[in-house]
Amino acid sequence: MSTYYTEILKKSNGNCDIINITEDVSEIVRESSIKNGIVTVFSIGSTTGITTLEFEPGLLKDVPAFMDKILPQFRNYHHNDTWGDGNGHSHLRSALTKTSLTVPFVNSEMTLGTWQQIIFIDFDNRNRTRRIAVQVIGD
Amino acid sequence: MSTYYTEILKKSNGNCDIINITEDVSEIVRESSIKNGIVTVFSIGSTTGITTLEFEPGLLKDVPAFMDKILPQFRNYHHNDTWGDGNGHSHLRSALTKTSLTVPFVNSEMTLGTWQQIIFIDFDNRNRTRRIAVQVIGD
Amino acid sequence: MSTYYTEILKKSNGNCDIINITEDVSEIVRESSIKNGIVTVFSIGSTTGITTLEFEPGLLKDVPAFMDKILPQFRNYHHNDTWGDGNGHSHLRSALTKTSLTVPFVNSEMTLGTWQQIIFIDFDNRNRTRRIAVQVIGD
Numbered sequence: 001m002s003t004y005y006t007e008i009l010k011k012s013n014g015n016c017d018i019i020n021i022t023e024d025v026s027e028i029v030r031e032s033s034i035k036n037g038i039v040t041v042f043s044i045g046s047t048t049g050i051t052t053l054e055f056e057p058g059l060l061k062d063v064p065a066f067m068d069k070i071l072p073q074f075r076n077y078h079h080n081d082t083w084g085d086g087n088g089h090s091h092l093r094s095a096l097t098k099t100s101l102t103v104p105f106v107n108s109e110m111t112l113g114t115w116q117q118i119i120f121i122d123f124d125n126r127n128r129t130r131r132i133a134v135q136v137i138g139d
Numbered sequence: 140m141s142t143y144y145t146e147i148l149k150k151s152n153g154n155c156d157i158i159n160i161t162e163d164v165s166e167i168v169r170e171s172s173i174k175n176g177i178v179t180v181f182s183i184g185s186t187t188g189i190t191t192l193e194f195e196p197g198l199l200k201d202v203p204a205f206m207d208k209i210l211p212q213f214r215n216y217h218h219n220d221t222w223g224d225g226n227g228h229s230h231l232r233s234a235l236t237k238t239s240l241t242v243p244f245v246n247s248e249m250t251l252g253t254w255q256q257i258i259f260i261d262f263d264n265r266n267r268t269r270r271i272a273v274q275v276i277g278d
Numbered sequence: 279m280s281t282y283y284t285e286i287l288k289k290s291n292g293n294c295d296i297i298n299i300t301e302d303v304s305e306i307v308r309e310s311s312i313k314n315g316i317v318t319v320f321s322i323g324s325t326t327g328i329t330t331l332e333f334e335p336g337l338l339k340d341v342p343a344f345m346d347k348i349l350p351q352f353r354n355y356h357h358n359d360t361w362g363d364g365n366g367h368s369h370l371r372s373a374l375t376k377t378s379l380t381v382p383f384v385n386s387e388m389t390l391g392t393w394q395q396i397i398f399i400d401f402d403n404r405n406r407t408r409r410i411a412v413q414v415i416g417d
Binding site for chain 3: 140175176177190191192193195196197198200201202204205209235236237240241242243244245250251252254255256258276277278
């Protein structure tokens with residue numbers, strides 16, 4: 001049994017930018033030389049999210065549209081009174097989507113479905129380079 | 140420390156079918172012979188979800204009703220323009236619910252509450268046999 | 279590789295009480311003497327949730343307001359017909375927020391962002407002492 005830790009860096013545009021990080025995570029699992037175990041993907045930052053999605057152009061419009069419906073950007077959030085940075089919606093979307101995902105792997109391959117991709121979402125209202133922590137554990 | 144991997148197969152009716160997989164996961168933890176650790180339950184497929192729920196008839200109606208409210212089946216999703224399979228709502232419900240859950244166990248017993256069950260939900264619009272990946276890690 | 283298990287006990291007021299458990303989890307990681315790995319935080323109980331949030335007064339009002347909007351307390355839930363305890367909304371909020379979160383750590387420090395805190399939420403409609411399971415795995 002051993003662990004292998006590294007980070008993924010991604011330039012993000014914010015505003016519900018959805019980035020497919022499946023290949024990055026797959027490469028990390030392979031370079032870890034750990035054959036069987038789990039990989040935890042954790043986005044560092046309280047305005048981000050990690051989940052799975054079929055990465056196709058339609059859903060890349062549908063996810064932001066859904067977020068705009070249940071947590072609109074331009075509404076009065078108490079958070080915006082605290083900091084004045086206008087990203088209350090970003091924090092709530094992150095708490096809802098959550099910032100962690102753990103995926104099993106077998107013979108160095110994650111057990112994802114054919115169209116099931118690991119995505120990072122930046123809910124904040126500005127662009128930035130983002131860090132995603134990846135911890136591999138197994139034997 | 141060791142790992143133990145297997146899969147659960149379940150026939151599902153789709154359309155927000157909710158299946159209690161707690162006993163399946165409990166059995167896998169016991170047959171792994173690993174005493175203390177964590178078990179990751181991961182549903183393979185981008186129109187599925189894994190979470191915890193008290194498994195009782197009322198909530199088995201309330202969960203689909205809630206999903207119908209926030210992500211109705213019969214609305215225009217861009218995903219449906221891409222593929223024409225009419226399951227845009229299924230993909231969004233899956234991305235929201237997420238497809239992974241990790242549960243600690245101690246002395247071969249998961250640390251679930253008395254009424255806290257592990258459930259698989261099939262959000263797709265058709266029936267199918269589904270695969271759920273289960274990876275046990277510990278010592 | 280080894281595992282280290284303990285539980286956090288917290289008095290909660292229920293009704294969307296949000297409790298910052300970051301320092302509790304950090305201490306557990308340090309006392310485990312495990313340097314690199316993952317920690318799984320699991321709230322025991324089907325009316326609770328675990329996620330990450332910037333823990334500031336504005337968001338402590340925004341999260342309950344959001345929950346009241348998408349899953350209001352005083353509506354007819356089938357669950358309430360089953361048990362008559364009036365907490366159908368609590369169960370649905372828990373299934374949505376989920377009761378598990380896994381966070382990587384490196385050199386005994388979790389890879390959280392500067393303002394990213396681990397929170398426990400009690401969605402139930404009464405006060406109680408709550409148990410949160412914490413399993414540390416790594417080497």
